[in-house]
Amino acid sequence: MSNVNSNVSKWSVSSRIFHWISAILLLVTWVMILLYDNLDSNLYIGLHKSFGISLLFWMIARVINRLLTKAPPSVPMPKWQALLAHLTHFGLYALLIAMPMAGLLMTVYGGRPVDIFGLFQIPVFVTPDRGLARSYNDLHTDIIWPAIIAFTLIHIGAALYHQFVKKDNLIARMK
Ligand code: HEM
Numbered sequence: 001m002s003n004v005n006s007n008v009s010k011w012s013v014s015s016r017i018f019h020w021i022s023a024i025l026l027l028v029t030w031v032m033i034l035l036y037d038n039l040d041s042n043l044y045i046g047l048h049k050s051f052g053i054s055l056l057f058w059m060i061a062r063v064i065n066r067l068l069t070k071a072p073p074s075v076p077m078p079k080w081q082a083l084l085a086h087l088t089h090f091g092l093y094a095l096l097i098a099m100p101m102a103g104l105l106m107t108v109y110g111g112r113p114v115d116i117f118g119l120f121q122i123p124v125f126v127t128p129d130r131g132l133a134r135s136y137n138d139l140h141t142d143i144i145w146p147a148i149i150a151f152t153l154i155h156i157g158a159a160l161y162h163q164f165v166k167k168d169n170l171i172a173r174m175k
């Protein structure tokens, strides 16, 4: 077999599905905010919240999957790169869970229930508080979001470095 992927140790099928659907959900959630910012329609902020909450549940399931399945042996690399990779991966998991939680908390502290694709509602489960709503809004837009952008750029930059500079077929492990 001369398949270039045949000697690559891959992530489990479930891990690969979790990875790519998380990336797509993040992209769609962000596009909904772009549409909302430019068209100012309630449709898009509603979809932003629905996809964001979907990503929250997806990430919780992903963490459980990660604990239950085996990761492939890591590819050889300098110690600092392995450390940076682990920190970035852990950071992405934490940020992608914290982000929708901050969004949810800002909304319910603002006194609004969250409608999920018109299927069901998350009720206002806290006592509304303008100050806390504002704090979670700041966390959502000014702290966690820039961190997600930074970590994602490092992550994709590292993937491109492996692909085109080191040429070690790392991306094939996640394909
Ligand atoms: C991982 C999931 C999420 C991502 C990546 C995300 C990302 C963003 C971004 C980039 C903005 C725009 C910030 C800006 O104006 O500069 C935003 C705004 C907003 N998000 Fe999210 N969000 C997520 C989940 C949620 C959830 C679950 C809710 C509510 C249930 C929510 C509610 C909002 C609201 C209401 C705004 C508008 C805030 C404003 O206009 O000041 N988000 N989000």
Ligand code: HEM
Pocket: 019, 022, 023, 026, 066, 071, 074, 075, 089, 090, 092, 093, 096, 152, 155, 156, 159, 170, 171, 172, 173, 174
């Ligand atoms: C073009 C985009 C992307 C590419 C090419 C890519 C590629 C990869 C690769 C090759 C791995 C496995 C690394 C290894 O085997 O050591 C990986 C892991 C990972 N990726 Fe991505 N990725 C992309 C986008 C994203 C995005 C947008 C996110 C965040 C939502 C993300 C989150 C993660 C996480 C958390 C891991 C670690 C998995 C674990 O240890 O359980 N990736 N990615």
